Amino acid sequence: MEKNELISIGQCKHGLDAKAAKTVKQVFMNNGSFNGKIYALPPAIVASIRTLDLYQGELREPSFQRIETEMDVSECTLERLMIDQAMLPASIDYSNPEKIYWPKAAINKAAYLVYMREISAFMLPFLQNRLLTLIRCPEGVEKESFFQKHLPDYAPAFIDRMTVDGETFMICNSLESLLWFANHGGIEFHVPFNQADTPYPNEIVFDLDPPSRERFDLAIQAAVVIKELLDKLQLISFVKLSGSKGLQIHIPIKEKSMTYEQTALFTQGIAQTVENQYANLFTTERMKKNRHGRLYIDYVQHGKNKTIVTPYSARKKDEGTVAAPLFWEEVNDDLLPQQFTIHNVVDRVKEKGCPFADYQIAREQQKLDNLFSLLE
DNA sequence: GCTTGTG
């Protein structure tokens, strides 16, 4: 959008009482230029308009609220309209909505905040009651980034937190929290495999990390092989794109049904089974130089004090990719690692539903008998 | 993005 370009978003006729209407009319007739039909003023007066939404470039059922004497015309931007219209929590002061967060994907901060609002219902369950590790890029994904685990002193009271040994950590339990973190440049949301109030994991995750995006086919092969093994064990599993190069397989398990020691034995066992079966394709070799282009099954990444990117979290990647939950049928040769982004994931979920919709139900239904007999 | 420390 051209800078300083005026965008018409319709007319507003309702909401003015007789007196206010007369005042506005006088302002235009006294100060405006008349072209024989209408009086026009350069952009100078700011007013609040209540509306249903913006549909095909026009406000629906706009209604005048009030003149905003304290507001400058320069604040009336398309970004501000996007934010106002997305029903973001009003308790947060959204700064720099026009700031570009993903230059190559043409995503600004306003668009990111709107994405987070729209995906929140699908993302929040996976953040619930877990200590949060954030990767923040307040100047965009191409600029400096940093990790954050500790709650900043200035954080508002509505951010949940937990203090352990005098250290206070962040928890993202609400829409408000999610958008507060996003407004502070929080791009990647990572969480551990256990809830904050227990040392027991309630999910197991395999991280399938090919050496490059060009070898994404390895991640697909590994996922299919592991899925077969999990099916044989009658374990319910879910799969998502990491949003980077690979795939991640999630197995929800009931709270307190396994210790981290047991889940580590299991992931190690599966990873080594797959490695032995397809030694030319997959490896659990930690050293990069010993992997020889094979896919690294990072079973160490599942464990105490480790974290995994949350479903639907954005990634610090040029394309604006997100960690997108998939249907297992989608794990085939047509799948691309960069397929799902901030641009298209909300529509995808609205059309097809969330592939992780039954995640919490599966956690309760999960039968671990076969898994445990494997560990013996 | 915001706070704190330094010149």
Place this chain on the structure above:
DNA sequence: CACAAGCAACGCGAG
């Protein structure tokens, strides 16, 4: 005042 820095963490192997 204008700045720059900090904002996680741990284990392991190589040097």
Place this chain on the structure above:
DNA sequence: CTCGCG
């Protein structure tokens, strides 16, 4: 021991 790495 410190440094890189995931």
